[in-house]
Amino acid sequence: PYPSAEGLHVGNVFAFVGSDVHGRFRRLQGWNVFEPIGFDAFGIHSENYALKVNMHPAELIPRNIERFREQLRRVGLMFDWNHEVQTTDPRYYKWTQWIFLKLFEAGLAVKKKAPVNWCPECKTVLANEQVINGMCERHPDSAVEQRFLEQWFFRITEFAERLLTNLETIDWSDSTRLMQTNWIGRSIGADLIFRTDDGTEIRVFTTRPDTIFGATYMVLSPEHPLVEPLTTDEQREAVETYRAKAAAMDIVSRRIGEKEKTGAFTGAYCRNPATGEAIPIWIADYVLMEYGTGAIMAVPGHDERDWQFATTFGLDIRPVVEPDAAADVTASEDPDVPPLFTGWNGTMINSGQFDGLSCRDAVTAITAWLQERDAGEPKTQYRLHDWCISRQRYWGPPIPIIYCDDCGTVPVPEAELPVILPPLDDFRPDESGVSPLARNEEWHRVPCPTCGRDARRETDVSDTFLDSAWYFLRYPSTEFDDRAFDADRTRGWLPVRSYIGGNEHAVLHLMYSRFITMVLHDLGHLEFEEPFTQFRAHGMIVKDGAKMSKSRGNVVIPDEYIAKWGADTFRMYLMFLGPYQEGGDFRDEGISGIRRFLDKVWGLVNAATFEGGEITAPTMRKLHQTIRGVADDLEELRYNTAISKLMEYVNVLRGKGADDAMVPDVCRELLEPLIVMLAPLAPHFAEECWERLHHETSVFEASWPAFDSSLAEEDQIELVVQVNGKVRGRVSVPAGIGEADAVERAVQVDSVRRFLEGKTLRKTIYVENRLVNLVV
């Protein structure tokens, strides 16, 4: 966790407890479980808070961490505190910097001038993943601006295809995989080349090469490098005006504002490679420089945006696909404007020799035809962008790079790591876009590691997400200072067998971690390339239907509940609220039910008999059904139903709702399995009960109760008897009875016979051990 000043809230506890229950359950099943913990306190959040309270983050954070430790201990989590990690510790961030160097050596960390997201509140750049609706994720009222800055990027896009296809090989929640799939955003299509008469080539990316005969104009992004040379003198003024307007516009209004189409004609033309026609070249801000080639072929008959643009500016619209179903077509209010069809189910028209082909077939045929004529090739495009890791802030690990006028960009030698973040009294960021570290001259100026002449350090620090993109690799190896992670330890404990987290990390932490792991694998440092074999997304705990947040004032603090009800009651209650993987609304109405349940168990334990005690078959059956059901549920993180099964079992032991065959006999043999099954959920309580049952070692030294299927199976089944699908009676029969016998018994049931009188039995349906349906 990030150790915030507010401490843990209920959502954090919910997440940790769910993970802890699973870990404890696996331990009882005989697994060797390592449940580590650490604190990731670098980053803008800590720094901004420190600025607000006018303290140094280095003083603030130990206090916050101490409070977190205290809270986590109170919850009773099975953490191995001997392997605690702090990303702000130079012993840790030395290796964060080492990972940067590895990427740099591999050519995967590159510095480039690029349009970046600049948050005027944070006064630093943000990764694309940190921009929400054009706003900073930390400052929902602060529109992100576009700035052109020299930044360090990790070339995650090189791994797009692997990050995508590997998703099929790992056992992750579908929701998380889907979010990653969408974020990577693979589009299959073609790069096509359009040429002007004087030989300038303009490349476009399209997913619909089949529609090229309908490309009646072209659009370049306003920032496209060819805009300048292509623009004619007559159009120059209009183009410059438009470009200036687009550049001044903040990202919000450009990206998510009104979708009204604007643009300017460059005066230039290029040839459609399929038809040979000259088509006009426009610029418009609906074409983004960051995606594809920054230029598109516009097919207004079959693309909504092109259609709107063509309609606005009176450009030709030429249909080249005849839709199979008229219903998929959008008509214009203007009868002279041809309708829009963007679907795939259609037949090619107005497309020369390709007329009559289906769209899908035409994609292949036309791409191949254009490729022969040197006018394009198949291409797969991704929406994923390179990961910008530079932050112009103070509170992060310095990027281990030195700039020398003679030697250029020089990595800090490994032996000199870590590059310690120097103390700085005034670490407030300013408008300049330069990190506050530049103000520390003594630190900033260093001799070049290669030639020894005066040189300067990189003053940017790295994104906090780099800290957390490898922390799981560090946990087993915390005592080694001469290596990031020890080979033997890593082989023994990694990849992570079970990772439980929130979907807010789906495209941030979880994507970055996979990327870093892949890189370290490729460079020979790791034997595996996926960090988390199994990932499960837990749900979110909300309050009164809304996300908990300080501004809403609906944050629930766990401490008071733990003080009032005890950690175990609170743990169990959180797990009982609803399906763990869906989350739910936090209310405290039901918590007394958990407390009552534990009190009942306590009563049973204290009344336990240690000698003799006859166990009836139905009670034994309930026990074994519970053992199987609870194990299945805990394995799948269905904590709410696991608890309800334990409650049912306790109700049986207490004789509640029991028939005569289930005489409660609270002997030790019936209680011990219960206590073991309860232990993952209520560890302190189970420990105490275990001792009362005359055990001298921890309940966690015990093992999960053995399940015996022969004891769990019913020998007598109650069959439901339906007439025409309505329940009309039930009959007790031996388990596994055949259809003929079952029907014979069913028709004799009094309550059923009434519905059969005077009717002919037309058909019977038999579902073994469940029901008979008589159709009359």
Added chain:
RNA sequence: GCCCGGGUGGUGGAAUGGGCAGACACAAGGGACUUAAAAUCCCUUGAGGCGAAAGCCUCGUGCGGGUUCGACUCCCGCCCCGGGCACCA
């Protein structure tokens, strides 16, 4: 706009390779214990109707259709809530 997830009693939620809807809890009501209250224990509790009673019938899983002997579950068309993406060519 596109892609996911969801909509079940007064409440949280069970039950989906189609097969007894409402498990388990909470809340509420009634009763026992108590001088009293708390705690605890027992009973009732989806809606409507028939019956003196045991009991029986009808309706009921967001809305409207459909498939089926049988639909919370599958199909088609909508509505609402939550999340993700968002001019991605």
